[in-house]
Amino acid sequence: MSHPENATVFLKDKARAKWHDETLWIVREKRDATIHQIPEWEKLRELASQIKDHTLSKLDFYLEELEKNATANGIKVHWAENAEEHNRIVAKILEEKNCKAIVKSKSILTEECHLNPYLEERGIEVVDTDLGERIIQFLKQPPSHIVMPAIHLKKSDISDIFHEKLHTEKGNVDPVYLTHAARLHLREKFLQAKVAITGVNFAVAETGEFVVCTNEGNADMGVHLADTHIACMGIEKLIPRRKDLSVFLRLLARSATGQSITNYNSHFRSPSPGKELHLILVNNGRTKQLGREKFRNSLKCIRCGACMNTCPIYRRSGGFSYGSTVPGPIGSILSPGIDLKKFSTLPFASTLCGSCSDVCPVKINIHEQLYEWRQEITKANGSSLKGLSMKMANGIFKSPLAYRISGKMMRASLKNLPDSIIYNPLNTWGKGRDLPDLPEESFKAWYKKNRP
Amino acid sequence: MKIESPHIGLFIPCYIDQFYPNVAIATLELLEKLGCKVTYPLGQTCCGQPMSNAGFEADTEGTTSKFIRDFARFDYIVAPSGSCVLHVKDHSPKIKNLKKNQEHIQSNIHELSEFITDILKVDSIQGSFPHKIGFHASCHGLRGLRLASDSERNESAFNKTLQLMRDLKGMEVVELTRKDECCGFGGTFAVSEEAISVQMGKDRLADHIDKGVEIIVGGDMSCIMHMQGIAARENESIQLMHFAEILNQAIS
Numbered sequence: 001m002s003h004p005e006n007a008t009v010f011l012k013d014k015a016r017a018k019w020h021d022e023t024l025w026i027v028r029e030k031r032d033a034t035i036h037q038i039p040e041w042e043k044l045r046e047l048a049s050q051i052k053d054h055t056l057s058k059l060d061f062y063l064e065e066l067e068k069n070a071t072a073n074g075i076k077v078h079w080a081e082n083a084e085e086h087n088r089i090v091a092k093i094l095e096e097k098n099c100k101a102i103v104k105s106k107s108i109l110t111e112e113c114h115l116n117p118y119l120e121e122r123g124i125e126v127v128d129t130d131l132g133e134r135i136i137q138f139l140k141q142p143p144s145h146i147v148m149p150a151i152h153l154k155k156s157d158i159s160d161i162f163h164e165k166l167h168t169e170k171g172n173v174d175p176v177y178l179t180h181a182a183r184l185h186l187r188e189k190f191l192q193a194k195v196a197i198t199g200v201n202f203a204v205a206e207t208g209e210f211v212v213c214t215n216e217g218n219a220d221m222g223v224h225l226a227d228t229h230i231a232c233m234g235i236e237k238l239i240p241r242r243k244d245l246s247v248f249l250r251l252l253a254r255s256a257t258g259q260s261i262t263n264y265n266s267h268f269r270s271p272s273p274g275k276e277l278h279l280i281l282v283n284n285g286r287t288k289q290l291g292r293e294k295f296r297n298s299l300k301c302i303r304c305g306a307c308m309n310t311c312p313i314y315r316r317s318g319g320f321s322y323g324s325t326v327p328g329p330i331g332s333i334l335s336p337g338i339d340l341k342k343f344s345t346l347p348f349a350s351t352l353c354g355s356c357s358d359v360c361p362v363k364i365n366i367h368e369q370l371y372e373w374r375q376e377i378t379k380a381n382g383s384s385l386k387g388l389s390m391k392m393a394n395g396i397f398k399s400p401l402a403y404r405i406s407g408k409m410m411r412a413s414l415k416n417l418p419d420s421i422i423y424n425p426l427n428t429w430g431k432g433r434d435l436p437d438l439p440e441e442s443f444k445a446w447y448k449k450n451r452p
Numbered sequence: 453m454k455i456e457s458p459h460i461g462l463f464i465p466c467y468i469d470q471f472y473p474n475v476a477i478a479t480l481e482l483l484e485k486l487g488c489k490v491t492y493p494l495g496q497t498c499c500g501q502p503m504s505n506a507g508f509e510a511d512t513e514g515t516t517s518k519f520i521r522d523f524a525r526f527d528y529i530v531a532p533s534g535s536c537v538l539h540v541k542d543h544s545p546k547i548k549n550l551k552k553n554q555e556h557i558q559s560n561i562h563e564l565s566e567f568i569t570d571i572l573k574v575d576s577i578q579g580s581f582p583h584k585i586g587f588h589a590s591c592h593g594l595r596g597l598r599l600a601s602d603s604e605r606n607e608s609a610f611n612k613t614l615q616l617m618r619d620l621k622g623m624e625v626v627e628l629t630r631k632d633e634c635c636g637f638g639g640t641f642a643v644s645e646e647a648i649s650v651q652m653g654k655d656r657l658a659d660h661i662d663k664g665v666e667i668i669v670g671g672d673m674s675c676i677m678h679m680q681g682i683a684a685r686e687n688e689s690i691q692l693m694h695f696a697e698i699l700n701q702a703i704s
Contacts, residue, residue: 003645004644004645004647007645007647007648008646008647011647011648011651021655025630032603032604035606036606039606041605041606042605042606042607312633312634312636312648312652316648316651316652317648348507348640348641348644349645350638350641351591351634351636351637351638351639351641351649352505352591352592352638353591353595354591354592354594354595354596355595355602355604355633357595358595358602358604358605359604371505371543374505374506374507375507375508375509377507378506379510428646429642431646431650432650432653432654432682432685433650433653433678433681433684434680434681434684434685436471436677436680436681438471439471439474441473442469442473443464443468443469443472443473443476443477443492444464444469444492444494446473446476446477447476447480447494448494451480451492
């Protein structure tokens with residue numbers, strides 16, 4: 001289904017839609033409060049943007065530096081051209097370790113690669129250990145938000161799920177009680193897993209280390225109990241120097257949730273004695289995006305999710321309405337690069353209000369790229385019906401006479417026609433809105449009389 | 453002012469010409485009262501924004517060339533719409549054989565309140581408007597032209613439009629819960645994403661109505677048309693006005 005169709009369905013449950021909007025708005029407000037405590041906030045954004053621009057301009061160089069330094073640290077570095085190759089590499093490591101159950105902390109990249117179903121088909125149990133991710137895993141749903149994957153669910157929903165899956169008391173919605181139940185459940189899984197998978201928030205080329213940020217400590221718990229740690233990262237998650245973290249770690253959590261910093265920022269540099277550490281560098285279309293001049297800087301994204309929290313469309317349509325791994329404004333500029341046809345309605349799911357670009361901690365011009373994707377999509381679609389009416393509009397507007405006649409006709413016909421037969425676009429307008437009262441004459445006519 | 457008596461080309465967006473002539477008249481009269489020499493080029497039509505935002509920028513070369521020919525002769529171009537001004541400045545397609553004229557227009561086109569504060573250097577307008585108002589910050593003017601500080605960035609607070617109205621006697625500006633959330637108009641978005649568009653408009657209206665606002669004041673009639681249309685359908689008595697109408701009334 002297209003985005004407008006999904007959004008219409010989402011908005012049918014008015015109370016829930018309102019709750020969703022308000023819940024995410026609270027996160028946006030928390031973010032606002034915390035960034036106003038940082039006088040140099042805008043300077044930090046500019047610095048982050050410049051560091052990422054620079055890194056992307058020399059991505060090949062920094063990736064090779066990362067590989068060299070990580071390898072020297074004892075990390076096994078793998079390169080994956082696409083999702084399939086990434087999944088094969090993971091499966092091969094698991095096979096070598098004879099591992100049938102793994103724990104995984106949040107990684108949008110593994111969602112993008114559809115790693116879970118790939119492994120499950122091969123008889124491997126995958127347990128997502130981020131609380132939100134575990135909840136949606138019970139429901140066999142994808143995340144609806146990249147930072148808060150279960151944000152579309154209410155406490156009462158989670159209580160019902162846990163009652164069914166973890167046998168908690170029916171109707172008990174106390175978050176402490178429910179979290180404790182999840183903790184006991186996950187603890188068992190942690191103790192059993194020989195291999196732990198994590199994502200990567202930042203990889204540092206200079207030192208060959210990488211950083212994983214979580215609030216729950218689940219990544220650390222998984223990694224430290226397992227013998228093998230597999231970290232999966234998109235090749236854009238790179239920064240040149242360790243000191244660049246002093247910019248990005250200050251921006252990430254504040255933008256994401258309004259916290260000053262994520263609770264756990266763990267640096268992984270080399271495997272513990274007797275253990276293995278793997279790092280998979282995944283392309284999966286990123287170099288293609290890098291080659292698109294207008295859309296290149298979408299790769300600066302640090303996946304904070306702030307553009308989702310602020311987006312008035314995301315808040316009122318939910319993450320699933322986008323049908324893409326990364327929803328919301330950033331998803332709408334990344335996804336068309338992956339499949340233009342499938343995601344062709346996403347760049348239009350915006351009023352181009354620009355709020356996303358102004359909250360973005362790395363200053364991606366998201367709304368301008370939405371505009372540019374629209375131009376690409378109409379070019380690819382050729383002369384559709386909408387195109388024809390727009391071409392006619394251009395014909396009308398470049399000729400003052402045609403404009404005057406059509407304007408007059410429009411005003412006359414709107415006055416005389418019953419509402420029911422006003423042509424289609426205005427009909428859609430009129431579902432929930434009245435048309436303006438029509439003036440006797442246009443400004444042009446007035447001007448001619450009054451300023452002859 | 454640098455130039456003795458600059459000649460201003462009045463750019464009236466097509467939907468204002470057709471639906472809201474009073475806003476255009478107020479803009480013209482206000483500029484005249486402030487001592488400007490204003491001409492409305494009669495041949496003007498549209499800036500091309502509706503087509504471009506729908507993804508047909510390439511098809512608006514004819515419209516854009518026409519706009520450049522109509523307005524290149526003026527020292528300044530002024531319009532009572534942040535959205536259309538932003539389009540002309542940033543999004544109209546480059547017309548090669550009119551490059552110089554296009555650049556002149558893009559550097560000298562201003563939204564009305566920006567023109568009055570930044571070019572005419574008028575600090576505020578004296579007069580009276582004894583009403584409780586809510587300000588609707590239209591997105592393109594706000595985040596595109598930076599007519600005011602927005603809630604996303606950490607910057608000193610300013611608002612060029614409200615600054616002009618700040619000294620009006622009896623006027624109270626209420627503080628909104630979401631001071632600059634989009635109203636959901638968005639051009640073709642209003643039709644292609646009808647459900648969200650209307651919901652956003654309802655939410656914006658509710659914010660003003662909850663605070664006891666009598667009149668919602670804005671700088672873009674497109675947003676106002678959208679919210680007005682919803683208010684009328686929902687039988688809400690709240691009024692909506694363009695700030696040019698208020699300033700023009702106040703000053704006389």
